[in-house]
Amino acid sequence: MGSGHYFWAILYFASLCSASLANNAKINFREKEKKVLDQILGAGKYDARIRPSGINGTENTPTTVQVNMFLRSISKIDDYKMEYSVQLTFREQWTDERLKFDDIQGRLKYLTLTEANRVWMPDLFFSNEKEGHFHNIIMPNVYIRIFPNGSVLYSIRISLTLACPMNLKLYPLDRQICSLRMASYGWTTDDLVFLWKSGDPVQVVKNLHLPRFTLEKFLTDYCNSKTNTGEYSCLKVDLLFKREFSYYLIQIYIPCCMLVIVSWVSFWLDQGAVPARVSLGVTTLLTMATQTSGINASLPPVSYTKAIDVWTGVCLTFVFGALLEFALVNYASRSDMHKENMKKKRRDLEQASLDAASDLLDTDSNATFAMKPLVRHPGDPLALEKRLQCEVHMQAPKRPNCCKTWLSKFPTRQCSRSKRIDVISRITFPLVFALFNLVYWSTYLFREEEDETF
Template structure:
C-alpha cells in the first residue's frame, strides 16, 4: 500500500473514532436526563412511596426521625414597642434522612434530584410557636425547593416572612436591651417520633450589614425549648436575638429638648418681678410644651403598669417647669408683702421721729429747771390706743437681730421677692444637676448589671 494511502486511511479512522466518541457523549447526556425521570418514577411512583409514613430513625431503627434545622436571617424589618412584635424575613432549611428515597447516582452523574412540590415526600410538621402573621414568597415562582440526595438525605429550603411576638421589659427604656425569640416546634409528632436538632457548626447565619432603624443586633443564641403537655413531650428549638436600643436617637429627640425646656423656664427668675405678663406667658408656654412632649412619648409606648426610665425623666422635668411657674406665684405674693412691709417701715420711722421729738422736749424742760407732772386722763381717746400699738410695733422692730453669712448676703437685696428670685437662680440648676447625676449613674449602672 502506498504511503499516502496509508496516511489518509489512518486520518480517516481517527476522525471516525472522534465522531463516535462525541456521539456517545451526546447520547449519554440525553440518557442522563432520562435517567433522572426514571429515578423519580422509581422512588416516588404510585405504590412505591407513602408520604404519610414518617422515615425510620437513625440507622434504620424504630427510633425518632432526626431533623436538623438551620436559618439564614435575610432582614429584620421593624421592631414595634407598642405592639411588642418584630418582623423578620429568613431562609428556613430542614434536613433529614429517609432511606426509602435512596437511588443509584450512576457513578456520580446524578448529584441530587430537585422537587418543588412538598407534598410528594414526607415533611416534618414544624410550626413557629410565637408567630402572629406569616406568608410565603411566590414571586416569580414559589421560593421553595426540595433536594433528594443519592444516600436518602432530604434538604428542604423555603423563604418566608414572619411577624413574631416579642414580650419586652421597658423598665430601662430607652436605655434598655431586648431579647426577641424565634421558637420552632413540632405540632403533632412527639419526641418518640420526631426530634428537632440544630445543624452542627453554624446553625444560624445573619446577613452582613444588617441595618435597623432604632436597634443594633448584638448577638444571637441557639437553644432547645422542649415542652411537655398532657398529650406528650414535643421537640422545640429557639433562637434568641439580643437587640440594643440606639440611644443617640432618643438623646436628640427627647432628652436634649426636655433639658432645653427646663432651662428656658428658668429665664423667668431673671425677669423683673413686675413683668407679670412675660413671666406668666413663659411659665405657661413651657409647661404646656413639656406636657405635649410627655404625651407624645407615651403615645409611642404600650400602657404598662411599671415606671419606665423615660417616665422618671419626663416627670421630673415637668415638675421643674411647674415649680418655676409656682415660684413666680410666690414672688408675686412676696411682692405684695413687701409693699405692706414698706408701709410698716414708714410707720416705724414716724414712731422714731415722734420718740426723738419727745426726748428733745424733755431735755429742754430739764434745762429750764421746770418739772411737770402728767396726769392720766380718766377717759382715753382712740388716738392714744393707736399710739400705744405703734409704740409696741416700734419696740418689736427695734429689737436687734443676729447676723450670719447668708443673711448678710441676702441683705444686699432690698425685698423678699428679689431674694426668692436670687435663691431660685442657684437652687433650681443645682437640684437639676444633682438629679442628672443620680439619674444617669443609676440607669447606666443598672443597664450594665442586666447585661452581665
Template sequence: MWPGVLPLVAVLITLLHPSGCTHTGKVNYRAKEKEVLDDILGEKTYDARIRPSGENGTDGPAIVRINLFVRSIATISDIKMEYSVQLTFREQWLDERLKFNDYGGRLKYLTLTESTRVWMPDLFFSNEKEGHFHNIIMPNVYIRIFPNGNVLYSIRISLTLSCPMNLKLYPLDRQTCSLRMASYGWTTDDLVFVWKEGDPVQVVKNLHLPRFTLEKFLTDYCNSKTNTGEYSCLKVDLLFKREFSYYLIQIYIPCCMLVIVSWVSFWLDQSAVPARVSLGVTTLLTMATQTSGINASLPPVSYTKAIDVWTGVCLTFVFGALLEFALVNYASRSDMHRENIKKKYREIEHSSSVEEPDGTANFQMPLVRHREDTMLMDKMRQCEIHMQPQKKNCCRSWLSKFPTRSKRIDVISRIVFPLVFALFNLAYWSTYLFRQETEDE
C-alpha cells in the same frame, strides 16, 4: 527503543480513557433523573404519609436538623411587642426510602419544588403572629434529595413574631426576642428537632436596624409537655440593644432645654408679670406635649419606666418654676404692704412729735389718737421685735444685699433649681446605667 511498546501504550490509553472510544451517542442524565424520581417516588414504592425510620434504620424517632439564615429584620415594635424577620429556613433529615443510584457521581442530587411529594416534618413557629411565603417570580422553595437518602428542604419566609418586652429601663434597655419552632403533631417518640452542627444560625453581615443593634444570638431547646405528650422544640434568642443616641437627641436634650428655659423666669424682673407667666405656661404645655408624645409610642404598662421618671421630674421642675413666680408675686405684694406700713408709721411718728418753744421735741402722744394709728404702731413694734438683727453668717450677709423677700426668693431659686436638677441627673444616670450593667451580667 522497543518497536512494539508504543502501539501497546496507545491501546491501553484508548481502553482506559472513555473519550478515546467511539460512541454512537451520549447518556442523557436529565432523563435518568426522571427515571430515578419515578422509581423512588412511585405510588407502590413510597408513601409520603409514613415518617422515615430512625437512625441506622431503627424504629426510633426521625431526627430533623434545623438551620436558619436571617436575611433581614424589618421592624421591632415596642407598642405591639413584636418584630418582623425574613429568613431562609432549612430542614435536613434522612429518609432511606429515597436512596438512588448516582451513576458514578453524575447525579449529585435531585431537585423537587413540590413538598407534597415527600414526607415533611410538621414544624410550626409557636410565637408567630403573621407569616407568608415568597412567590415572586417562582415559589422560593426547593427540596434536594441526595443519593444516600438525605433530604434538604429550604424555603424563604417572612414572619411577624411576638416579643414580650420588659420596658423598666426604657430607653436604656436590652430586649431578647425569641424564634420558637416546635412539632405540632409528632411527639418526641416519632420526631426530634436538633440544631445543625457547626453554625446553625447565620445572620446577614450588613444587617441594619433603625433603633436597635443585634448584639448576639443564642440557640437552645425548649421541649414542651402537654396532656397529649412531649413535643420537640427549638428556639433562638436574638439579643437587641436599643440605640440610645436617638433618644438622647429626640427626648433627653429637648427636655433639659425646656427645664433650663423655665429658669429664665428667675432672671426677669418681678414686675414683668405677663412675660414670666407666659414663659412658665408655655414651657409647661410644651413639656406636657413632649410627655404625651413619648407615651403614645409605648404600650400602657403597669410599671414605671426610666423615661417616665425623667419626664416626670422635668415636668415637676417646669411646674415648680411656675409656682416659684406665684410665690414671688405674693412676696412682692407683701413687701409693698410692709413698705406702706413703714411709711405710715413714719408719718405717725412725725406728726406725734411736737416742737416746743425752747426747741426740744415733745414725743408724748396726744390724749386723743385714732385707733387705727395705735394698732398700726403696735403691729410695727411687734414686727421690729421679731426682726431683731441676728448673728450674721456668710449666707445672711449675702442675702442682706437684697432688701425684699421677693428678690431673695428669685436669687435663691437661681441656685437651688440648677443644683437640685444636677443632683437628680447624677442619681438618675448612675442608677439606671448601673442597673443596665447588672442585667448584662
C-alpha cells in the same frame, strides 16, 4: 491540496459525531434521573403519610430532623405591639431510608424537587408567630434535594412577624431579647425530635441594619414543652437587641433639657413683668406636657415606671416649679408692698404726734415750769420710739445665720424678699437639676450593665 480538504472534512464529521454523542449522553442522563425519580417516588412505591424510620433504620426510635437557618433581614421592631419582623431562609434535613438510589458512579449527586407534598415533611411550626407568608416571585422559593444515601434537604424562604414580649423599665437605655421558637405540632418526642445542626446552625447576613437597634449576639437553645397530650420537641433562637441611644438623646433628652433651662429665664426677668413671666412659664409647661404625651403615645401602657417616665416627670416638675416660683415671688412682692404701706402710715402717725406735741409746747410757752409726766401715754413720740427699739432688739438674731451670711454677699441684701427668692432660685434650680442628672445617668447606666443577662 486534495488531501488537505479530505482532512478537514473528516475532522468536521468527527466533531459532529462527538457533539451528537454528548447530547445523547445528556439525554440519557436526564432519562436516568427520571427513571430514578419514578423508581423511588412512583405510584404505589412511596407513601408521604408515613414518617421515616429512626436512626439506622430502627422503627422504635424517633425521626431526627436537623435545623439551620440564614437570617436575611430584620425589617422592624415594634415597641407598641411588642413584635418584630424577620425574613429568613429556613432549612431542615433528615434521612429517609426509602429514598435511597444509585448515584451512577458519583455522577448523580442529588435529585431536586419543587413540590413538598411528594415526600414526608416534619410538622414544624413557629409557636410565637403572628403573621407569615411564603415568597412566590418568580417561582415559589422552595426546593427539596434528595441525596443518594436517602438524606433529604428542605429549604424555603419565608417572612415572619413574631411576638417579642419586652421589659421597658430601662427604656430607652434597654436591651431586649426576642425569641424565634419552632416546635412540632402533632408528633411527640417519641416520634420526632428537632436538633440544631452542628457547626453554625444560625447565620446572619453581614452588615445587618436595624432602625434604632443593634443586634449584639444570638444564642440557640432547646425549649421542649410538656402538655396533656405529651412532650413536644422545640428549638429557639434568642436574639439580643441593644437600643440605639443617639436617636433618643437628640429627640427627647436634649429638647427636655432645653425646655427646663428656658423656664429658668423667668428668674432673671423683672418682678413687675407679670405677663412675660406668666407667658414663659405656661408656654414651657404646655410644651413639656405635649412632648411627654407624644413620647407615651409611641409606647404601650404598662403598669411599671420606665426610665423615660422618670426623666420627663422630673423635667415637668422643674418647669412647673419655675411657674410656682413666680407665684411665690408675686405673693412676696405684694407682702413687701403691704409692709411698706404700713411703715409709711406709721411714719405719718409719728410725724402727726410730733406736730401735736410742738403745738402744745407753743401754747404753754408762758408757763415758768414744765413738769415731766411720770407715765408716758401710748401716743407719746418718745414712748413709741422706745417701743420700736425694743422690738428691733427682740427680733435681732442672737447668733449669726449661715443663710443670711451667704445672701449678704449678693448686692440684693438690702432688697425685698421677692428679689431674694429670685436670687436663690437662680442658684438652687440649676444645682438640683445637675444633681438629678448625676443620679439619673449613674443609676440607669449601671443598672443597664447589671441587668444584662443573656
